[in-house]
Amino acid sequence: MTEGRSRRLLDVTAYTTLDFADATVEGHGWEDDAVGVVDVSVDESAAGNPEGVTLSLELDGTDVADLPQHATHLELSAGEAETLASALTDAAATVAEGGEES
């Protein structure tokens, strides 16, 4: 039980990319199911210039007893974001095609 373990770090509003995503979190010798929030945003420099894409993930603090509350921010270049988007699109297409059998 950690102090403030459950104060969200990410804003969660109707503009959040995914306000509910199933997740598992794994460590050596332990694993927990969790629900998380995923958000994509444009990263701005201090001067307000768009610099890159941030992909943020935060698991609900009440779900994961072994970790302090935290969010992970992947800082992606535009190219990396496109690579990721393309991989996600392909994977989603695969799932959609196989959806009837699954």
Place this chain on the structure above:
Amino acid sequence: MPHKKEQYKAELYGDAVREKIVEFAEQGWESIPEDEREAWFSRFKFWGVFHHRSGQESYFMMRLANVNGVLEPGQLRAIGEVAREYATGPVENPEFGDAWIDLTTRQSIQLHWLKLEDIPEIWEKLEAVGVSSRSAGGDTMRNVVGCPVAGRDKHELVPAAPVLEEIKSDLRADDALANMPRKFNISVTGCREGCAQDKINGIGLEPAEQSVDGETVRGFNVVVGGGLGGREARAARGLDIFVRPDDAYDVVRGFVELYHEHGNRENRQNNRSRFFVDERGTEEIRDLLVDEYVDVDLARAGENVREDYTYNAGRPPEEGKADHVGVHEQADGKHYVGLSVPVGRLTAEEAIELADLADTYGSGEVRLTRRQNPIIVDVPDLELQHLLDEPLLQRHSPEPSTFERGAMACTGTEFCSLALTETKVRLTHMLRWLREEVDLPDDVEQLKIHYSGCTADCGQAMTADIGLQGMRARKGDEMVEALDIGLGGGIGPDPSFVDWTRMRVPADEAPGAIKNLLETFVAERADGQQFRDWVEATDADALEAALEPEETSYEDPCLYDAKGSWYPFADGESPAPTAPDGTPLTADD
């Protein structure tokens, strides 16, 4: 490259926006080019005109401005009459019907379902009695808050009304300061109870005493950089400045000018005044303020009365007022009567009735609190019982149940584009159910339940005994509206923010969870112990166990909506956008 909102503002902002609103209103909704809507709607906010969320195109909300919640005689009646005539939507709310007003947490009023074409006429009717919507939204100095009974309060330490008036007439009216880096909140109070919540404002003046040349002087200490919002809520920090009442306006103006000039206009992610104060630090800001922006002698911070603050402080009833509900004696021997309007929504007819009662039994003046409640002031002894016998005071009682007394809710998905859940109707249902199902001891008069539809926290869930924030959850195979439930927030001497004890509780199981928690509280509390003290003294695991979600006889009004529909209580297609008479406009171009 400046942020696009800075570009919008650089092109046109402040008083000049009004002419464009009038022009668009004359030419109709469709005269706003589709690709310019975002820019115009952003600018309209300066004039308190907010476009509703998607699915409700062509409908607007208007927020009205005042100072510390004072509505002069005649003003509430005009607002009620405008609501009755214009605030009527294409669909009724299942709880409140059609035509109503919302009282806000910043002592203001919001009207919904307005048509753009009616805005000039609405302004004409409101401005005829001195009500304005200018500077009620956008990147500007918002409604200035203060103790709603300033000038009437028997125990006021420092008169705040003159400072508030000067801020209203000189500072907020100054078009040169209309375009701030972000929205900016000001609070000035001289009361001993902390009801203006100065520590969650951009700048707050709090009453204090200081020894100046061997003489004890009353005035204000200055705090800056406070604010709520789920992400990094902050209590305002002291600038170590004491100011006499006569100089108070200059200091507020000085800090506004300082933030106007030095605040970041490029990165909106971190430019609210609370981040500005984080970045610069109070010492640097103090030095800058004293050196360049204020031309009066300032003393170091005096002795404040924060330790005695009772507003939303979680203290037992005998220690003082935690809100303005009830009958209270004024300095002049008359009384003010605080009504309880759960979730802050009054029908237009009720608003007009309230204005009539204020005329009949008081001076006609009505004041609004930071808890979405109205106050009738200046009621003489002889009239008091007659007022208390009036039907409106049976509905919105000055002696409400503990649950209704402590409730506040933001707008929610009914109109707001940020929210994840409906709020006002749900909380109304929950309060009704809790009142019937949970017995609280007589000495527990205060239990603040605040509900925000998302982490922006306009409903101030962060500073509630039981804070509710809208989320989504899976229940069975379906996604449902859900609540994060947090415990242990409050204001008092300093704000404390809730810890979220349970997350994503399906909305239909939330009242059961609260009932289970409160039953544990009642069973376990020490004699006279208040809820906030009990939460503080109880282990987090035990609180989580007590807050056990449970399906009960409570029926949720819109469990499955989850921001999916154009209106949480309507089936079928939205009629929007519509013509002024409500006829759907067909998009045939």
